[in-house]
Amino acid sequence: MNEVVAALQALPLLWVLxxxxxxxxxxxxxxxxxxxLATARARxxxxxxxxxxxxxLQEQEQHRHEQLQMQYRELDTQKDELAAQLAAARSDVAHARQQNEQHSxxxxxxxxxVRELEAARNTLEKQHISLQADYAYKTQSLEAMRAQFDASREQLSTEFRNLATRIFEEKEQTFSRNSRQSIEGLLQPLREQIDRFQTRVNEVHDQSLQGHSMLRSQIGQLMDMGMKMTHDAQALARALKGDKKALGNWGEMQLESALEAAGLHKGAHFDTQVLFRSEDGRxxxxxxxxxxxxxxxxxxxSxxxxxxxxxxxxxxxxxxxxxxxxxxxxxxxxILTSWRPRTIPRWPA
Structure with a gap:
């Protein structure tokens, strides 16, 4: 690491600049x-x-257009109804003018x-025509703005690609000229470090061979100890199988260990082999x-x-x-079947 720092410090100041x-x-x-890019995003x-x-605006105009059409249909229906009523009234007047003076x-x-409805219908028609013209004008304006936006976006993308390509080409040429000389100056100290590292690896390899020999000896000792423990366990099993007294004592030891593992203490929570006599003196x-x-x-x-x-x-x-x-x-x-209830005197707690 010190050699690399020294090599970097030895580089001319010109390359740093x-x-x-x-x-x-x-x-x-x-x-x-x-x-x-920020300008393009703002636009x-x-x-x-x-x-x-x-x-x-399109949604509003569409809603207003639908409302006007609905009102127009309603007014047209009312006009027809009133026209029919007017025709009926005029027919009645023609046939019985004298009798229908009271209906004048x-x-x-x-x-x-009827005149009011016709005037209202004319007004609605004029509004409808005006709304259609306004909608067409706004649609045309928005289409023109969309075309302008697409053209601006395409122009900005082209300018950005051209600018990025020119910058990368200039930087690549500059870096190629400078890096060729800098790399040659840096590789020489690196070669020396690699040679020293190879020497150290060889030394560590020799030391590891010695360590493997010691480890092999220790593993052999552990295997001998394991074989001895296996033989001792087999001898204990044979002894327990052949001696009922030893087998019983071993079972009592296991039960006592289970009680202690449950948090009970001998003498305080339990006791072993306590003598007491039944009512018949046994x-x-x-x-x-x-x-x-x-x-x-x-x-x-047990x-x-x-x-x-x-x-x-x-x-x-x-x-x-x-x-x-x-x-x-x-x-x-x-064992459970042969067990008979025994009269056990109350043991003081």
């Missing part, structure tokens, strides 16, 4: 391009607002309504007595079937394994 100038030029170009946003306004006011009213030594609140106790007796369990675990065939498990379950059932 050239690199700084190149970075400054790139920054200026980037700022100019960002300015042009695009303005045109998008105009397009949104056009859509809104009604006829005059109908005629006035001595009893239960394996465990667990003390409960309110002066109540639980008597536990029963172990290690031989059948070992045979079931080591059986190779499923049929034989099921037979050993059935034998274990049968033994447990016989």
């Amino acid at each position: 050239v690199a700084a100038g190149a970075v400054a030029g790139a920054l200026l170009c980037a700022l100019f391009m960002n300015y042009r 695009a946003a303005g045109l998008e607002d105009l397009l949104a306004e056009r859509d809104r 006011d009604r006829l005059t009213q109908f005629e006035a309504q 001595a009893n030594y239960p394996d465990f007595i667990v003390f409960l609140p309110d002066g109540k106790n639980i008597v536990l007796d 029963k172990v079937s290690l031989v059948s369990y070992e045979q079931a675990v080591n059986a190779n065939e499923e049929t034989a394994r099921q037979g050993f498990w059935t034998r274990i379950c049968g033994r447990c059932a016989r």
Whole structure:
């Protein structure tokens, strides 16, 4: 690392200035391009607002046009109805003028309504024509703005691509001229460092071979210890299988470990091999007595079937394994069946 720093410090100041100038030029170009891009985005946003306004006006004009058409249809229907009524009234007047003098006011009213409806219809027609002309003008204006926007966007994209291409070509030519000489000056210290690194790798490889020899020796010692522990476990299993007293003591140890693992403490929460006599004077030594609140106790007796369990675990065939498990379950059932309630004196809590 020190050699690389020294090599970099040895570079001429001119190349540093050239690199700084190149970075400054790139920054200026980037700022100019960002300015042009921001201007284009602002223009695009303005045109998008105009397009949104056009859509809104179109919706309003369409809604007003639909309302006017609906009113026009209603007025036309009313006109027809009134015209029919007027015709009927005039027919009645023609046939019985003298009898219908009293209806002259009604006829005059109908005629006035007809004139009003005709005037309203003429007004609606004029509004409809004006709205159609206004809609056509606005549509034409928006289409012209959209065409102008598309042309401006295409022009900006072309200018941006041309500018970016010109900048990259100039920077690529400058970098190619400068990097050729700079790389030659940097590679020489790097070659020296690689040679020193190769020497160090060879030394580490020799040291690792020595470490592998020591590790192989330690692994052999661990394998010997494992074989010894296996032999000791097999000897313990054979002893437990052949000595019922040892097997019983081993079962009591396992049960005591289970009670302690549950958070119980010997002498405070449970006790072992406590002598008490029944009402008939017989001595009893239960394996465990667990003390409960309110002066109540639980008597536990340890029963172990290690031989059948070992045979079931080591059986190779499923049929034989099921037979050993059935034998274990049968033994447990016989123990529970042969158990008779015993009169146990109250043990002080």
